[in-house]
Amino acid sequence: MNSHKLEYTRQEMMAIATGRELRDGELAIFGVGLSMLAGYFAQEHHAPNIRAMTEGGVYGAIPVGGLPWGIECNRISANATSFTNGVDALGFLVASGRCDVGIIGAAQVDKFGNVNTTGIWDGEIGEHYRAPKTRLTGAGGANDIACGAGRVLIMVAHEPKRFAEKVTYISSPGYLDGGNTRECYGFVGGGPSAIITTLGILRPNPDTKEFQLDAYYPFSNIEEIQSNTGWELKVCPRVHVVPEPTVDELKALRKVDETGALRKQ
């Protein structure tokens, strides 16, 4: 990003790149935090008919007053058209196979798109389960979305510690050991279609399911991304630059992100 003057933050670029993956009319579920901003940005900008829900079963809502504190915060309960429950949203509409797309976050992700949000251990866990050195948030609904949504978008800050050859603990499955290992479990959903980061976009190789660099941003480059990835990141032959956010996109995102959660550096 040396000489490039940023008029948007890396987090905003990540949210916009994620939002661009969503298509109008899709049934979509958004996790808490940045995922929600990316999702509602898409609704505001190019997917007005997206059928958005949260895992708590909040339907028809558009957040008011900025980033909701949670999936059930009053900021998302102020204009909903339906409130139901977890069995309905995560079960009837996601585990059933009806949901087209989900957005989840990650503390750590590996080259097959497996996500760890459970804990950080010193070394391997070993045969005997032991408590993590640092306990994180657990799987929440992300495991259910990772198993059931048609495709999954993973949003994560691009730092070496977050990109591991193999995650210590799989909280939410990607392609497990790669190849066809995911298929052995009979999940309803297809698995992660992209890992969208603060530096670029990774997509799975169709055969090996290993994530490789598909695109970088106007302010990042291939070497920078590779050096921030904890495995030997392969580069797609068709690697390209992601178009910068347009004025309209930034306007729409900042309308949703009223409190500037994505503008904090």
Next chain:
Amino acid sequence: MPQPKLISLAAAVDRFTQNGVQYASGAALPIGSDAIVLGRELLRQGRNQLHAIFHCNSQQLNLLAGAGAVDKAECGFSGLEVFGFANGLRRAVETGATQLEDYSNLAMAIRLFGGAMNWPFVPATVNIGSDIQYRSAFSPEEYPATSKIPMITDPFSGRQLGAFQSLQPEVAAIHVSMADPLGNAIMLGTEWSRFELSRAAKKVILVADEIVHTDCMRQFPNLVRIPDIVVDAVVYWPFAAWPQSSPGLYDVDEDHMRSMNKALATEETTQQYLKDYVFSYQSHRDYLGMIGNETREKITQTETSFLMDPYRKWILSADEIAKLVLEGER
């Protein structure tokens, strides 16, 4: 004829809980509805060695675990969403004081659904293939664990599915926006798993922000998702979910969410928190004073307050409720 079930918070904890009880709270949301004040009362009455069943962590589980009162916990999500990691629960898990068995949010909900149906287990294709299935905090020696979420075969198609053990908590405290004195309840906002929990638990205590006349329930019977026949006690306690939110009534208290979580990060500051915010009040009036007039004014200016409009004319006064509590405790 159904009887009024209004009792005091202290009486509810005294009657329905004991050390080591398998205790569930609803909605067990990290920001929204949860019967948090009942957790404070558990600590006030010295309850410990709890087996906590929380759909998700809330400030209640964070507090109970941080205070050292939870031996075992099962939950789907163990953070505080945008407020970050749950320091009290985290400290208890990292030191080994609390064994935390991980599931996903759907898994917890269907386990309660199974309990409500009195089924031994519920099949699903979530959690399988991940370490949620292969690692068990309750049976740490098993790897890969086969007793936590065993695989079963669909007898019709031959497909492999995970079997999730049903939950029937010994007692559940369920926060609701409003209840009538008999125990009929209306929840504003997502139910999360309160519907299932109210049928799965062996004893159900409702903790209500408002008490309304039964005529209100007769006006909106479709919205009464918890009917009196599954309820054992009703506790009236405005701001019961504080510092979390109650849609229609109050927003999350952002400052206290942060300061409480900060306090729970160490043993020493947790003791101070207990002194200031758990053992400090003798009455509901004291409790409101503890929250503070300014804060209450701020959090009740909620964008969701219109959600309460249809019900306001049936809200009972504190005096009317006090009389009913006296009768209920007789």
